[in-house]
Amino acid sequence: MQRVAMLAVHSSPLATLGGKEAGGMNVYVRELARELGQRGIAVDIFTRAQRRSEPQIVELGPNARVVTLRTGPAAPYDKNSVLDYLPEFVKRIRCFADGQDLSYDLIHSHYWLSGVAALELRKMWGVPVVHMFHTLGAMKNQIATTPVWGESEERVAIEGRLLREADAIIAATPLDRAQMQFHYGVESERVVVIPCGVDTDTFHRYDRADARRRLGLPADPTKIVLFVGRIEPLKGLDTLIRSMALMADRGEVRRSELKLLVVGGDAHAREDQWGGEERRLRSLVHELGVDDVVQFIGSRTQDQLPLLYSAADVVAVPSHYESFGLVALEAQACGTPVVASRVGGLTFTVQDGVAGFLAPWDDAHAFAGKIEQLVLHEGLREEMGANAIANAQQYAWPRIADRVLGLYQAIEHLRKPAHAIVPLHIPRCAL
Numbered sequence: 001m002q003r004v005a006m007l008a009v010h011s012s013p014l015a016t017l018g019g020k021e022a023g024g025m026n027v028y029v030r031e032l033a034r035e036l037g038q039r040g041i042a043v044d045i046f047t048r049a050q051r052r053s054e055p056q057i058v059e060l061g062p063n064a065r066v067v068t069l070r071t072g073p074a075a076p077y078d079k080n081s082v083l084d085y086l087p088e089f090v091k092r093i094r095c096f097a098d099g100q101d102l103s104y105d106l107i108h109s110h111y112w113l114s115g116v117a118a119l120e121l122r123k124m125w126g127v128p129v130v131h132m133f134h135t136l137g138a139m140k141n142q143i144a145t146t147p148v149w150g151e152s153e154e155r156v157a158i159e160g161r162l163l164r165e166a167d168a169i170i171a172a173t174p175l176d177r178a179q180m181q182f183h184y185g186v187e188s189e190r191v192v193v194i195p196c197g198v199d200t201d202t203f204h205r206y207d208r209a210d211a212r213r214r215l216g217l218p219a220d221p222t223k224i225v226l227f228v229g230r231i232e233p234l235k236g237l238d239t240l241i242r243s244m245a246l247m248a249d250r251g252e253v254r255r256s257e258l259k260l261l262v263v264g265g266d267a268h269a270r271e272d273q274w275g276g277e278e279r280r281l282r283s284l285v286h287e288l289g290v291d292d293v294v295q296f297i298g299s300r301t302q303d304q305l306p307l308l309y310s311a312a313d314v315v316a317v318p319s320h321y322e323s324f325g326l327v328a329l330e331a332q333a334c335g336t337p338v339v340a341s342r343v344g345g346l347t348f349t350v351q352d353g354v355a356g357f358l359a360p361w362d363d364a365h366a367f368a369g370k371i372e373q374l375v376l377h378e379g380l381r382e383e384m385g386a387n388a389i390a391n392a393q394q395y396a397w398p399r400i401a402d403r404v405l406g407l408y409q410a411i412e413h414l415r416k417p418a419h420a421i422v423p424l425h426i427p428r429c430a431l
């Protein structure tokens with residue numbers, strides 16, 4: 001195994017995290033590429049340009065780079081429209097590879113859109129395809145309470161096709177694997193469970209009081225609950241806001257000493273630039289009269305997060321669906337217990353009663369109770385924080401990357417006869 005083509009067409013690993021479309025998948029792609037690069041495997045991550053002036057190649061570290069190719073307009077556009085431009089994306093990847101005289105030993109695609117491109121490239125290159133869904137359209141549809149959140153039938157059909165045709169699929173948990181089999185009716189032995197990783201060098205514990213001082217946050221006895229993530233309905237932030245309102249009313253923790261910090265979105269956006277979900281959440285905060293408790297502080301870079309995680313008493317992950325849930329792991333790596341919904345990957349990464357608590361999803365009362373339990377009992381919080389660090393170590397990136405590499409090596413031989421050279425129809429192979 002010498003060179004891997006990684007496809008992340010709809011969202012670049014260089015994108016600002018915490019926006020609408022950049023989160024766990026972007027972090028996963030970036031970190032895996034870096035880890036593989038350090039092992040001497042060259043990784044090119046292909047993505048579409050979202051701005052005119054984007055450099056075509058950005059190095060992420062030894063042997064790992066992001067290759068940004070014009071695919072449709074060089075502007076952010078709805079990710080569902082990416083499907084229409086995939087033929088162009090595929091051609092430009094071929095053009096790039098031919099122009100640089102590169103051949104790839106394997107394709108690793110991320111999200112259903114890139115999966116389509118991967119199957120097309122396999123026709124020309126004949127190399128095996130490993131695919132990761134990150135989220136499943138059928139699961140999102142099951143959870144969606146309004147059709148607006150729903151995913152297209154086309155997406156679900158393509159996901160089924162990928163399950164049947166990819167050489168290997170990586171599921172993040174045994175539940176993720178079972179959901180693939182249940183919803184798509186595919187009994188695929190090619191679905192292999194490998195959890196996501198966490199960068200334990202970046203995500204480590206800082207002294208809580210010191211972290212708060214450095215961030216200008218209120219010291220003890222203020223209780224800080226932290227949310228980190230994209231501001232979108234599936235993240236269940238409304239449940240958390242309701243649970244903060246319940247806690248503020250109950251007064252077990254003094255209202256003036258209760259804070260929810262929301263990291264994600266854009267704190268500098270003007271009101272007319274807020275997305276629908278942010279608008280909905282901000283009016284909920286207002287309606288519930290917790291403007292003094294809830295603070296939207298905008299997105300943060302990964303380097304800024306360890307201090308925030310360390311400063312918090314609890315990190316809350318109230319998602320309705322989470323195929324894995326990196327935030328829960330990052331928080332634990334920083335020694336902060338997590339209160340999370342009992343859904344998806346969170347049921348594996350958060351050990352209930354050991355490194356935090358699980359609560360029924362969409363249940364503000366349950367969340368409030370679990371959060372109170374942790375913030376009111378210093379000893380319990382400390383003990384669970386220590387357990388959390390130990391738990392997160394199991395997911396340290398070097399271990400996870402070894403497993404991914406093991407899978408690559410196991411399927412490396414699955415080459416398929418490639419089509420005869422198919423002519424490219426891009427004038428002068430312009431990139």
Ligand code: UDP
Pocket residue numbers: 017018019022023024025027228229230263264265298299300301302305324325326327328330
């Ligand atoms: N993230 C970040 N800054 C932000 C918000 C989120 O760096 O302001 C990162 C976060 O650290 C995590 C990822 O985005 O690595 C979110 O991943 P998760 O799996 O929790 O959710 P997803 O985005 O995949 O739904």
